[in-house]
Amino acid sequence: MLNIIFxxxxxxxxxxxxxxxxxxxxxxxMFDDKLNSEVMKKVAQKCYLPTNALLLKLIKEHEGRFKVxxxxxxxxxEQFKLYSPETLDSFKALVDTGCVEILGETYYHSLAFMYDxxxxxxxxxxxxxxxxxxxxxxxxTFRNTELIYQDRLSDLIFEIEGFKxxxxxxxxxxxxxxxxxxxxxxxxxxxxxxxKYYQLADDIAFRFSNRDWPEYPLTVNKFVSWIDKLTLxxxxxxxxxxxxxxxxxTFGEHQWAESGIFDFMRHFPGEVLKNDHLGFAxxxxxxxxxxxxxxxxxxPEAVSWADEERDLSAWLExxxxxxxxxxxxxxxxxxxxxxxxxxxxxxxxxxxSDHFYYMCSKYFQDGDVHKYFSPYDSPDQAYIYFINAxxxxxxxxxx
Amino acid sequence: xKVLMFxxxxxxxxxxxxxxxxxxMVKALLNLGIKIDLVLPTREMVYFPxxxxxxxxTLPVVFIDKGEQSKFEKLRxxxxxxxxxxIGISDSPESYxxxxxxxxxxxxxxxxxxxxxxxxxxxxxxxxxxxxxxVGDEDLIHKVQEFTLRAEKIAKLLEFDLxxxxxxxxxxxxxxxxxxxxKPLVVHIHATEFDRAGGPGDERVHKIxxxxxxxxxxxxxxxxxxxxxxxxxxxxxxxxxxxxxxxxTVPEDAVFSxxxxxxxxVILFLGRITLQKGPDYFLEMAQKVLASHPDARFIMAGxxxxxxxxxxxxxxxxxKNRFLFTGFLNRKQVERILRxxxxxxxxxxxxxxxxxPLEAMAYGITSVISKQSGVAExxxxxxxxxxxxxxxxxxxxxxxxxxxxxxxxxGIDGMHEVNKIQWDEAAIKIRQLYSxxxxxxxxxxx
Numbered sequence: 053m054l055n056i057i058f059x060x061x062x063x064x065x066x067x068x069x070x071x072x073x074x075x076x077x078x079x080x081x082m083f084d085d086k087l088n089s090e091v092m093k094k095v096a097q098k099c100y101l102p103t104n105a106l107l108l109k110l111i112k113e114h115e116g117r118f119k120v121x122x123x124x125x126x127x128x129x130e131q132f133k134l135y136s137p138e139t140l141d142s143f144k145a146l147v148d149t150g151c152v153e154i155l156g157e158t159y160y161h162s163l164a165f166m167y168d169x170x171x172x173x174x175x176x177x178x179x180x181x182x183x184x185x186x187x188x189x190x191x192x193t194f195r196n197t198e199l200i201y202q203d204r205l206s207d208l209i210f211e212i213e214g215f216k217x218x219x220x221x222x223x224x225x226x227x228x229x230x231x232x233x234x235x236x237x238x239x240x241x242x243x244x245x246x247x248k249y250y251q252l253a254d255d256i257a258f259r260f261s262n263r264d265w266p267e268y269p270l271t272v273n274k275f276v277s278w279i280d281k282l283t284l285x286x287x288x289x290x291x292x293x294x295x296x297x298x299x300x301x302t303f304g305e306h307q308w309a310e311s312g313i314f315d316f317m318r319h320f321p322g323e324v325l326k327n328d329h330l331g332f333a334x335x336x337x338x339x340x341x342x343x344x345x346x347x348x349x350x351x352p353e354a355v356s357w358a359d360e361e362r363d364l365s366a367w368l369e370x371x372x373x374x375x376x377x378x379x380x381x382x383x384x385x386x387x388x389x390x391x392x393x394x395x396x397x398x399x400x401x402x403x404x405s406d407h408f409y410y411m412c413s414k415y416f417q418d419g420d421v422h423k424y425f426s427p428y429d430s431p432d433q434a435y436i437y438f439i440n441a442x443x444x445x446x447x448x449x450x451x
Numbered sequence: 452x453k454v455l456m457f458x459x460x461x462x463x464x465x466x467x468x469x470x471x472x473x474x475x476m477v478k479a480l481l482n483l484g485i486k487i488d489l490v491l492p493t494r495e496m497v498y499f500p501x502x503x504x505x506x507x508x509t510l511p512v513v514f515i516d517k518g519e520q521s522k523f524e525k526l527r528x529x530x531x532x533x534x535x536x537x538i539g540i541s542d543s544p545e546s547y548x549x550x551x552x553x554x555x556x557x558x559x560x561x562x563x564x565x566x567x568x569x570x571x572x573x574x575x576x577x578x579x580x581x582x583x584x585x586v587g588d589e590d591l592i593h594k595v596q597e598f599t600l601r602a603e604k605i606a607k608l609l610e611f612d613l614x615x616x617x618x619x620x621x622x623x624x625x626x627x628x629x630x631x632x633x634k635p636l637v638v639h640i641h642a643t644e645f646d647r648a649g650g651p652g653d654e655r656v657h658k659i660x661x662x663x664x665x666x667x668x669x670x671x672x673x674x675x676x677x678x679x680x681x682x683x684x685x686x687x688x689x690x691x692x693x694x695x696x697x698x699x700t701v702p703e704d705a706v707f708s709x710x711x712x713x714x715x716x717v718i719l720f721l722g723r724i725t726l727q728k729g730p731d732y733f734l735e736m737a738q739k740v741l742a743s744h745p746d747a748r749f750i751m752a753g754x755x756x757x758x759x760x761x762x763x764x765x766x767x768x769x770x771k772n773r774f775l776f777t778g779f780l781n782r783k784q785v786e787r788i789l790r791x792x793x794x795x796x797x798x799x800x801x802x803x804x805x806x807x808p809l810e811a812m813a814y815g816i817t818s819v820i821s822k823q824s825g826v827a828e829x830x831x832x833x834x835x836x837x838x839x840x841x842x843x844x845x846x847x848x849x850x851x852x853x854x855x856x857x858x859x860x861x862g863i864d865g866m867h868e869v870n871k872i873q874w875d876e877a878a879i880k881i882r883q884l885y886s887x888x889x890x891x892x893x894x895x896x897x
Binding site for chain 2: 372379432435446
């Protein structure tokens with residue numbers, strides 16, 4: 053049996069205003085409420101609401117056989133409440149079907165794991181509480197920001213929070229001869245790992261509307277036939293997992309409605325379920341479905357799902373990114389030491405990984421992707437506003 | 452006396468010290484009863500007939516084209532800035548001129564003037580130097596060409612006694628106006644290509660500068676430092692050169708009281724972020740000062756071709772949020788940043804004058820300035836250091852941070868001193884120069 057595991061990332065950052073030195077101490081808001089509201093409303097109209105409606109319909113049609121998982125950040129939930137409460141309601145309706153798994157992550161979609169383990173665990177815990185509060189859902193599976201993972205993370209997540217499964221990227225240099233279609237154990241054999249099958253996931257997420265792609269247009273039949281082929285190599289009856297992880301904004305936002313992405317999704321589950329040996333599963337099902345001795349796999353270096361490199365270079369490569377993030381975590385520590393409850397959430401909003409992504413200056417084709425997502429003219433601008441915001445917070449702490 | 456004046460900058464069309472200097476100078480000259488027809492690189496073909504002192508702020512406009520002028524006269528504007536916008540003036544001098552006809556321009560220059568029989572061999576060489584080097588595909592060169600074309604029309608249209616052109620961008624215009632009118636030309640050196648480039652710079656600009664100074668009847672240098680440069684690098688006849696130091700007049704709506712943004716000491720760099728101004732020395736100072744005073748903040752105010760390099764270096768030096776960039780600031784924003792600063796530094800590699808330290812001093816901020824600057828010749832209550840002596844700059848800044856009462860006293864003394872450096876005095880010197888030039892001209896005519 054091959055189990056298709058859909059996991060969709062739902063995230064919106066708090067974008068910073070073009071925050072200048074002369075704004076410091078003036079009481080000017082640091083975050084661009086207007087832009088954040090516009091983006092949320094736009095994405096809700098183009099993606100969240102129509103896709104949620106479609107998924108709800110599919111789940112009902114297939115009577116429990118179609119399943120998906122979501123990871124929804126705390127900053128997204130907060131902004132739903134501020135700018136698009138109907139979106140939050142539609143997610144709740146989906147969760148209520150019982151066919152949706154909610155994953156755990158950091159509340160602020162941060163890189164805290166790389167800089168401050170205590171802050172990381174705080175944010176993971178905050179997120180878990182939020183999921184319980186909003187969806188009455190106890191998360192069992194963890195995915196770190198941008199699927200960032202290394203061995204050390206599994207220890208923290210297992211020992212402190214008791215998660216049973218972690219999702220990450222199926223990076224070739226780690227997998228080597230192994231297939232991402234099987235579940236694995238982490239290096240210490242205590243927790244399950246599910247690895248993204250990036251070729252097929254990215255066919256939907258990145259290539260779907262690309263007319264230069266030889267396989268364009270991607271039809272449901274073609275895609276299901278590719279999936280079907282994957283089962284041919286498995287002759288011992290082991291359960292396989294096809295992990296299709298992607299940004300939820302793929303639907304209607306990154307791939308526009310005109311590209312046919314919604315039609316694709318509308319017909320995909322039915323076509324899959326025509327085959328007895330194909331089905332859908334939740335990430336948490338991997339524990340019971342792994343009907344074989346899982347191999348242990350070690351990730352000594354951090355990986356992620358971003359860019360060609362699938363490492364941390366999208367956020368932590370250049371000097372601007374490093375100086376910015378180090379200064380932020382120093383400030384977070386000072387704020388905690390002083391016990392300033394007002395500044396803490398603001399500083400944490402600055403810990404969202406997007407801020408560092410905007411500062412990325414890689415000049416390869418991935419740079420284009422970064423530019424597409426950035427509200428600023430250049431990485432330098434993003435850096436200047438961020439550093440100014442940190443100066444503002446520090447002055448506030450002194451005041 | 453009526454002067455036809457060409458300048459590339461004049462408020463609100465301003466990007467640096469040139470605009471501020473022209474403003475103060477013109478205002479003081481008007482006060483002495485001198486009439487000025489001002490020509491700027493505006494989008495529309497206009498000039499500004501300035502007669503009253505208040506005209507420097509209102510900028511009355513006349514279109515060169517009569518049809519355009521009558522059209523303009525029928526228009527009603529709700530305020531001055533709307534009117535100035537109509538003729539193509541806003542905050543950034545680089546965005547105005549559209550290239551019209553480069554070819555027509557150079558042909559007209561060559562045929563009508565350069566090849567005219569009235570030209571002596573020596574004169575022809577200077578013209579050739581100018582026209583041959585006023586070529587290139589850069590936007591700026593195109594703008595200068597267009598501006599020069601405009602000068603031709605204006606010189607034919609207007610009556611004036613004397614021409615005054617500021618910096619190389621306006622030298623071709625000034626030269627052409629002199630050629631057409633035969634009236635004497637004064638060129639004013641606010642900076643040479645050697646200063647701006649912090650090295651040899653662009654060959655074409657040198658040649659145009661040399662041609663302009665050679666063709667001019669008189670050359671005004673903004674400092675002894677600059678006069679020395681003109682003599683040694685351009686071999687200009689010493690007898691033609693006069694030194695008139697710049698001054699600084701405080702705007703009437705200025706607010707001087709301190710308004711801190713930061714708790715810790717604030718050290719300010721204010722100017723173009725370009726090699727000439729020594730921004731890399733500022734960064735090095737910041738790194739060293741922050742090692743002993745981690746609560747200080749260094750603010751880099753302005754933009755320039757080295758912005759990105761300095762920004763990236765400040766990040767790689769891990770200066771945290773202690774080294775900040777403001778980007779471009781307008782006049783009111785400059786005032787706010789001055790009111791928030793404690794120490795002003797000008798580590799220029801080569802600074803013909805440098806008005807901005809005077810401005811900082813007017814706000815009671817202690818100034819530490821490069822010895823390689825003209826402004827060092829006119830102020831006493833400021834620290835003067837060779838730009839390359841970074842450790843000395845660092846010691847000075849540390850000393851001022853550690854002795855705030857000394858810093859305050861130095862600032863106040865500097866403020867008193869700057870208040871005495873007035874444009875009226877400079878304008879009197881310029882008037883004397885005008886008179887002498889005119890007297891020589893009349894003698895030559897007889």
